[in-house]
Amino acid sequence: MSENNPYIPMPVEISKIIDEVDTHDIKTFRFTFVNKDDEQKFVYLPGQFAELSIYGKGESPIGIASAPTDAGYVEFTVQRAGAILPGLVTSALHDMDEGGRIGLRGPLGHSWPIEFLEKKNIVVVGGGFAFTTLRSLVKYMLHKDNRSRFGDITVIYGARTPGLLCYKDELAAWEKRSDIKTIITVDKGNETWTGREGFVPAVCKDVAPSPENAVAVICGPPVMIKFTLPVFFELGFSKENILTSLEMRMKCGIGKCGRCNVGYKYVCSDGPVFSLAELEDLPRDF
């Protein structure tokens, strides 16, 4: 039963832990595969997710934060969760050290539609730590082999405070590059913050990316998505060209356990990436 059993995770080792934010509850974990075969099998594209699996605690679906162009490892940015029922997996993971081993099941779900994005101008809009799969997308597009396949890239990324911005080094590097326009905003700055202040929807309105041959890729907390979608719609983006990623409680990740459905679609196997046009076809039950 161990061969090709979709429920059995592959072992991975934590090779690096990066503390992303000043509240220390969001960390990026870099994993290397214990079995080299697994690395060959783990072929993914930005936007997909995987189940992080710790025996005795459970499994947790997390978006892949690294890009397929990062050879030899995969990264996941994980927040310590638990509002009503404690997040057992994320807490256990946060308590682990480099060298620890856990299980990984994936890649799961559909990626951002790379072929559809090719030759188009891309507007990437992210908020908070939901930026993970967007970071993967941006890294993928910025890779020297891929950059020419895409048009202009604009990144609009916001967090509540400067300390809560993830991937600070990378953001700084992007800001220096000429082939990507990076706009970073915080809801409320501090004494050292010299960048923009303001909510993501307002900033989007302000920046007003052109809808001409452009696709908006949006991911963030529900309230940000709720207010950002209309902004892009007003800017003239068609519903097919506004993409977002949904979240639901998942267990199996392969469309069998039946809990992550929105209408007739399973978020895990039919999503998590949906265009606004697709979402409008589904009942508002998420």
Place this chain on the structure above:
Amino acid sequence: MLVLKKTTIDKLPELAACLMEKGTLVAPVKEAGGFNFRAITDAAQVDLIFHNTILSPKTVFFPQTEDFVRYSVYQPILEAKPVEPEIRPTFLFGVRPCDVKSFEIMDIHFTRTGVPDPYWRKRRDATIIFGFAFDTSEEADPAEFYHTLGIGAADPDGSDVFMLRRDDVLFLKAVSPRGENLLGGLAGLTDAAPDERKYFDDYIAQGHDYKTRYTCVDAEAIAKEFEAIFHNTDFWTKVSNACLSCGICTFVCPTCYCFDICDETQFGQGVRRRVWDACMFTDFTLEASGHNPRTQVYQRLRQKICHKYSFHIRKYGPISCVGCGRCTRYCPVNIDIFSIVEQAVQAKWYKRM
């Protein structure tokens, strides 16, 4: 060639013993609360004088708990061992036609689409199904409505061997090649006489005339109808006012497949297993972030009914319901899925036709 054999009800233990030699026999057994399918340990346990079981025969292919991996929290992950399920040739004996139909519907979900589920597939492949016609001389149970779903009281489709009882004689007909092979090798069965063959064929043909509750349901149309009333909160509140939001209807249902994956650790040793879950439970969709898209009873009942009569149709084609009536029969407050469907049918499209 049509193989039709017969035996008598009092010789049932002999037939059971014969099957038990060849593998595991799963058959209806009378228990304290009613009948259930159980692995038979004593041939005399098999009891065919039943209407239908409490839990559906899906328990054979999709047991309530299925172990995936055994692990120890003290040992590295590489020491975790996948659990090899013990799967022997199985004879699933005495399954009602509507339940046989449910296997076909579940096959679509588990093995015919997406990533196949290895456990369902292996168990399914190892099993020979003995369908068993309803007794059409009895009055139908008021909860049943398989007629609505186009299933007859004596449909042999999907079975490997199909059985029917005439007083104290039990006829067994091979439906599939596997069934034919099996029947040929079973001792103690005698060939049926020509007039009995006629009786058998007539009985099956007449199965469709046997009336359970009926309403005109067309898969495509009903799917659309439920989509149209999905946001009609008044309708859903009304039908769910009585709902207790327990898990009975989903646990007894032959086509409900939702499960949870849990890690259960005792004394440092644990097993990761899947356990049935129910969309009626409050924490079914509760995310770790605290967000729960279905906090209200009406949302959960709506999910259940729309899943069966709308989402499943759009995703896989058939209606995910076989009209066995279990959910209605065991509901502590008599919520009836048939009445809800009927109300939805009467709501609009039926009138338009």
Place this chain on the structure above:
Amino acid sequence: MAISFEQIEQHLKTEALKLLESGKVILVLAYGRGYDANHPMPYVAKHPSDVDNIVFNEYCTANLARYLTRYPRRTKIAIAVKAADSRAVVQLIQEDKVCREDLVVLGIPVYGMKNFKTGEVIDSKTTGGLYNPVLYDILLGEEVHGQPVSSPYDVLAAYEAMDKEERWAFWQRELGRCIRCYACRKACPMCYCDPCFIDQNKPKWGEKSPESPGNLMYHLTRFHHLAGRCIDCGECSRACPVDIPLYLFHKKVAKDCEEMFGQAAGMSIGDKPVLVNFRVDDSDKILE
């Protein structure tokens, strides 16, 4: 029989109509027709025109008090209660889950109810054995007197007489059948916790799979949580799809509580539930 089911149904309809029309309540919790006459279901009448759908017959066993905690406070509700159900209402008032002022209690004096699944007559074996509601604003009919009264605890004698090994085997067998559909807790008017202790994952009190240890933990703790609160309506056992006689254990705990603390659950609004109360002169003997 002093009063027929048809008369009660008539009274129920009349009172419900009056209450809804006058605006004194915004909803009436009563019984409506299910898929056939023998299978009525709880029904919520919100509009005077809904009143026609109200029915009452011998199969109307459900305890409607279960639905009270589903509505926000200050919702004006009229509720039809039979004897045991009225105790549930009293108990909920004691626990401050509902306000007395929000409720119009329509009492139904009745005996000879039947289980709609089995047709069995429901008497003091599975429920409290009372005929008249202990609390009502409007009585639909007249109080029943002169019927034989038997103790609800008589049925326990056989089980108390068992030795502990036999009893252990009995409960192992019964609770071992549990499929963890949680109908017992959902049918129970007193089980209103969200999340229920068994759904908590830190600490994880019991296993989720339907095997003996988890079942034992779930049921024993549930019996404990209902100690001094169970009003003996028997709904848990009737809801159970595999017929586990949960009422026996609940009755036993109720009996012990009554003996030790001298108070039965849900009999008077002024009482305090026994386990959130104490007397300085409680005897240490109860611990022996």
Place this chain on the structure above:
Amino acid sequence: MSFEPKILGIACNWCTYTGADLAGTTRLQYPQNIRVVRVMCSSRINPSFIFRAFQLGADGVLIGGCHPGDCHYNTGNLYARRRLAVTKKILEFSGMEPGRFRVEWISASEGNRFAEVVREFTEQIRDLGPQTKFKISQ
């Protein structure tokens, strides 16, 4: 191999636990079969602790609290008394040997009494033998 009972002691911080301390500091001998968990008050003890302890292999559970009337929080042990009485009845009706569960009031000055109770209880459990009913098989 002779049977060594495993006993879970749950003791209130103010009386029984301090009493146990006193037993220790005065070098009183009592069996090592008891593992004491300290809680702030006997009324903090959730009955599930007791069921779970038995499930996880305790052969006996001993609960210690302040004498009624002496509770550090005035009334905690009075609630606990009622609650634990119910726990005892439930264990009994489920078929568990009643002798495996005991509640004792032991004050901070009763080191002797603590040692005595533990000795007595351990012997009692030893006589009852291993607890197999609730224990989850490995």
